[in-house]
Amino acid sequence: MRTAYSVQAVRAAEQELMARLPEGALMQRAAAGLAVACAELLGRVYGSRVVLLVGSGDNGGDALYAGARLARRGAGVVAVLLSPERAHAGGLAALRAAGGRVSADPLRDIGRADLVVDGIVGIGGRGGLRAEAARLAGAAREAAIVVAVDLPSGVDADTGEVTGDAVRADATVTFGAYKPGLLIDPARERAGALRLVDIGLRPPATADVEALQHADVAELLPRPAAESDKYRRGVVGVVAGSARYPGAAVLAVAGALRGGAGAVRYVGPAAQAVLARFPETLVHTGPPGKAGRVQSWVIGPGLGDESEGLEDVLSADVPVLVDADGLRFLAPDQVRRRAAGTLLTPHAGEAAALLGRGREEVEAARLDSVRELAGRYGATVLLKGSTTLVADPAAGVPVRVNPTGTGWLATAGSGDVLSGLTGALLAAGLAPRDAGSVGAYLHGLAGRHAAGPRGEPIVASEVAGALGAAWENVVS
Template sequence: MRSAYRVETVRAAEAELMARLPGGALMQRAAAGLAAACAGLLGRVSGARVVLLVGSGDNGGDALYAGARLARRGAGVSAVLLGSRAHQGGLAALTTAGGRVADDPFAVVPRADLVLDGITGIGGRGGLRPEAAAVARAARSSQAVVVAVDLPSGVDADTGRVAGEAVRADATVTFGTYKPGLLIDPAREYAGALRLVDIGLALPPVPDVEALQHADVARLLPVPAAESDKYRRGVVGVVAGSARYPGAAVLAVAGALRGGAGAVRYVGPAGEAVLAHYPETLVHGGPPGKAGRVQAWVIGPGLGDTPGVEEVLDSDVPVLVDADGLRPLDPAAVRARSAPTVLTPHAGEAAALLGVAREEVEAARLDAVRELAGRYGATVLLKGSTTLVAAPDADVPVRANPTGTPWLATAGSGDVLSGLAGSLLAAGLRPRDAASVAAYLHGLAARRASRSAPIAAHDVASALPGAWRDVTG
């Protein structure tokens, strides 16, 4: 599990640790890890050209001390001072080791093999100032590997917002713990590959944001026992599709059949299309209340104006609401339910539910998913370049999904995800686990199916068993 903590928590942990260490020891720990990471990226340190972009804060000091270590190993290190002041101890260490201060950043940055971004720290807000932004652009357009110190300068550590120009790094070396912005777009795409350096912080047991990994997902996946039958494994009901969109029903059922439940019960007008693709499906014309017992419902994909949302919400089992099912959704009705509810909007649907512009949701995804979960009293899976899962309890960490590929932005992929998550609900997973495990497997399946080529939604569904085996194997 990757855990991320807000700036306030990180600073408190740093202060507690610094009180027990000799002066400057914590910065030296960070600089040692940073220098080792840079050396690994360079391959050959001796003779390499390294440029440090140095601001006024501690990240600038980390960069200077790391630069001194690289200079002692034979690198040619130049520091570009972009703040009102530089860390004096770090600057002295650099010059003593043979490094220098560059008068003209545009004379050294284009020729660098590695550029180290220490312009701002984790407390920075807003975009880069014009001078720093110009240097950052020069670094990005060069052939250098750009490495961010703790966090790319110009992004918000707590929220993932990018309000203005920011450094686009190839890699980020972060200290002590991940920060939420490193796991959440739009900031995540500025961070590149992540490397965590342990500096000995004692952090609270509950983070603000977390990201599952293979081992976490494997522990959560349902496994049938010897005495299991299809009903004991769970039955998921799918209310989806319409005369206009029968394919949505087929894709939602495809995801559900591969999600761990023992049976899938389809209700709706696309029964013939569903049976043509998946004859093992239990099909009923409706209404949902007369279709038979289920352990969870999925409603909404391709539903159009077909009724059924209110009836499904009145049931006493977990319900996942997606797509067209979100349009008539009443927060009071959702909050009044005795069983859990999962909502799976994309950014546009989330914006409509919140009454804001889509751009506002996309710029502040973490705030949006938390607000939706609290307002509806539901678990919310906010789809997008970073899929986020938030529980209705604000004290529970938001989960950021680390898998996926831009090729997932294809018609019907969300229908597969809904069916998969609903099946995991019916198999007994708790709502937050079902949603985050589904997002993880869905993204992994898309990677398997795509391999950097275009895919269709049915390719994702077909790749789910392989993704499941990847996780458990």
């Protein structure tokens, strides 16, 4: 599992480590790891041109010491000092001793560079870059490979927010522990490829953010035993679709069936369309409470303006997933009084409506938004988007960020497939946080598989069809 920690937690761990090490040793460890990563990106160090964008903090010191190491290997290294009077004295002396120099013409040197190291602002920085730093960062992006030290300057390490100009890196070399902003958009897409350098840090036992990996998902995936029947595997109830949106019902049922459900009970007006595509579906005219035994309910995809069945589903003593149109009619008290688990799966626009704010605000502050929504409704919340987040309503539980997916999943009906898939995992006995995390992970893998190695356009039904391949990829 990949774990990320707040600036406060990282700072505390650094202080504890520095108390046990000789002065300056921690910075030297970081600089060594940074230099190795830069050398690998350059391919050939001797004769290459490297520019260091150096701010006044420790990140600038890391960049200067790493630059000294590269200079000793034959690179031409130039430092651009954004605050010359506050540059790290030891690092600057080391660079000069190794043959590096301070730039007299930053834009010219950046234009000739093979690689630019962003050491402008550290993890404690807030807000966007100042005008001169932004100008240099923009020039670097156009001219060379850009490597960020610890995180791209101008992004918020704790939240992933970008409130002004920020560096857009090809790679980020981070030290000791991941920071939440490296895993969450909009900052994540500015970080490029991530490399974690072990400097001996001991972060706390509980992370702020975590991302499942293949092994974690494989451990959580339900598998039928020899004595399993459809009820032991889990029966999903699906309330979805309408005369206007029958396809939503078909896609939600597809996700549930491909997600390992023992059976799917469908309640709604799209029964004919569902049966035409999936004759194994059990259909009922409703209400949901009379449809038969289920281990979870999924409600919302394609309901349109109808809220019929929502109160019935919420009164059931089984986990419930509410998505799409079902969210429009949901009140916090309805969810808070439930004894069984509830999972809400909004996209940014739906989350904005639930929170009473603009969509742009939610997309700019995804981590804070998903936490607030989970707390307000007393439910697990899966916030869909370029980085899908899953938040538990309990305080102190790490928010999960999904590392899989492709931009091609932004297609009509994709969320309906995710709802059915996640509902199947709930029916199989996974807790809402695990079901949401595993569902998003498999859904993202299925999207990649459907898009193929060249990343071609896909439709939601192809995502559902690729869930089996995604499942096999995880467990094999």
